[in-house]
Amino acid sequence: MTSGHLGLPKPEPLLRVSGLSVDYDATGGNVVHALRNLNLEIADGESIGLLGESGSGKSSLALALLRLLPKNAHMASGSVAYRGRNVAELSPADLRAMRGAEVALISQEPALALNPVLSLGRQLVDVLRAHGKLKRTEVSARCTEMLRQVGFDDPERVLRAYPHELSGGQRQRVAIAQALICQPKLLIADEPLSALDAATQAEILELLQRLKRDLGLAMLFITHNAGALASFADNILVMREGEAVARGTMDRLQASTDDYVQGILFPEKSLANSARPQRTKESGAALLEVRGLSKRFVQRRMLSRKEFVMLALEGIDLALQPGSTVAVLGRSGSGKSTLARCLAGFETPDAGEILLEGKLVAKNKAGALPPVQMIFQDAATSLNPRFTARQIVAEPLEIARWKTDAERTARAMKLMAEVGLDPDRAARLAGEFSGGQRQRLALARALAAEPRVLIMDEALSGLDMPLQAQMVRLLMDLQSRHGLTYLYISHDLNFISLFAQEVVVMDAGRIVERTTPEMLGQSVHPATRELVEAAERLHAPGVEATV
């Protein structure tokens, strides 16, 4: 098995990275050093965890290994050798043969990793076909089998579907199927779990472990979540600003005294001291009330009258007390986002009503500031990268023709300060802010309209754990200051107990359980149990449990 088509059967490691430095040419002739003098070896069947906060150069490493760095980046020094062959010197044909078949990549943004206009079947088949001639029946058998392995019960439907017809988590599973379908020797997984719900995260982890066992799959697992690595990484490399700052087994790293290593391993420690706003259950009138909300989506295809109906929401009842936080939990595809979109007015429900302070929420009148605001999962795509921070934050005010331009700017600056951003950077473009800062910017924009209710649709899941902890602290702070009401949508249980008073669990478009964070652990409902167990499995030993 070890004698691949590319290498020599020498005691050479599968992959050797020596002294690798990667530079990016930034605007104005500046050079950004994404990687500095990095050394790494991966043996056959070995799993290496790469841990670091965002911006530490993890993704650049993943891309450099496959020679996929963007045009403005180059390897300044060092080399990458796969089975003893320098990747930089491979011919285009050899490089292509290596990509996908020998070394496969699961990219960082699963939602964007699939071509939006091609069917998933086609995208899966093409990978298989690119690396060998197979019979039609064989191809479809391999595809269905692979989709089953990544947890789809109905592979035939998935093969026919298009990316926009699946939820983010389902898309990530297809992307993983794409990476594994040619049975590569080395899998580079760049934050493969960050967009998945906790239950699916645990499943994917188990799947990757199984494949590692069965196929002797070596893995480079890049993440900001130490918990995911605990169960199966043989060795862990901790990165900061492009440099390896620590390496070793999980146990050895946990014993480290380095602040950065500790912060990455135990992000929740920093929050332990903040007190949760305890609130007695008010019997007063609900601020936002939802009654019997239903929504369905219809799929159509070319030259066919057949319609596939997908139920997104079915008979949802929900009430938010003023000043409280309600957490909506559920796997991806359970209808959480549709609920959020209905509440924020992006979707028109098919049945049911939404009441704000007892009154039906109609379409917002021009000139009025909307009372319900929403923050999206991915700040990178929800903010126009060519707008300045000031423009972004002041935009809701401009739309509502709120006061004068000068007052709007002043307010935007004040809001930036309030969410912990330097108001001096108001003239910078959104694209120049980091992921965590952009999410703060999105928060400032949502607050600009002085909303009563803030809906956060997986607003934290794109961030690494230390940043999530900071955001939660900020959100709690803002809540007590402005009396905000939160609807916090999440697929994992991180910070729920610190943050929410009420928990609602959704499954297949229905609310299946209503409980409190404290009682979540005792639930017997299968959907809830799945989330709780997944959270337990994902947690690093020694990390304080959140439920």
Next chain:
Amino acid sequence: MIRYLARRAAHGLLMLFGVTVLMFLLFQAAPGDFLSDMKVSSQISAETIATLRAQYGLDQPLPVRYWQWLKSSARGDFGYSFAYNTPASTLLLPRARNTLLLSVPALLISWLIAVPLGVLAAGWKSRWADRLFAGGTSTLLALPDILIALLALLIALKTGIFPVGGMTSINAQDQGTWAYVRDLGWHMVLPVAAMVIGSLTMILRHVRASVSEVLESSYMRAAEGHGLPRFKLLFGYALPAAANPLISLFGLSVAMLLSVSLLIEVVMSWPGIGPLLLESILARDLFVVIGAVMLSTVFLIAGNLMGDVLLYAFDPRIRSQA
């Protein structure tokens, strides 16, 4: 699908209606009518002109004239040509056919060249390739259509290989179908080439820009990371993803080509709608002008409708909204 197209077609009809109303109003606002020139002549008495005016219905108020025209359109006449004394449709339809004879091949050839070339240009990124492309297309884009048409005439004159304008040779009709078609095709070469040159560059630039943008996306990097062949990446993955704005451009390119064709027809004396439109505007032959504009609008709507069908076929996201 059917409902989607029906809705689009209904939009088109509404637009057509709007165009005719606008044309009537415009003509009302313009000074004079077909008979104005006769007033100058001393040989025609004022009474004759008044009689003629009544006969043509030009003394009626605007809504009545419009209603009369609608009725005549329903019969398939589309009004009456004052200058030629025939229903406007008998003038317009053969001319429309001739215009299509130029526009449709020019449209197809432009796109068939622009799409592969644009995709390759997007994929072949180097400083020199960029400069070559930008320089070449800017030069072509800067050439006025009239200059291209005149250059084509010059080529015809100097080389003598191609006929200098016109649609057929004088005796073409007598030499059998095959010879006739060959003669027609030979006459088409220069005008079609001029139109292709006039419209190609804009399409080319759009294709390249659109595909370049898609090539930057993370799903293209993912596909490259899976080891897909280069050709497949460019044409199988990037092009379909970039097709959406290009299909919208397709509808626009029909409009652009029509305006180019009007000019080229006039310069190269091709008996299409262009020369007829020019002539009837000068003569204030109201209904022929309206009919010609209407026909252009119909072509335009048809082009956009075709774009809609293509969009529906190419983009699954539009299918699920429709």
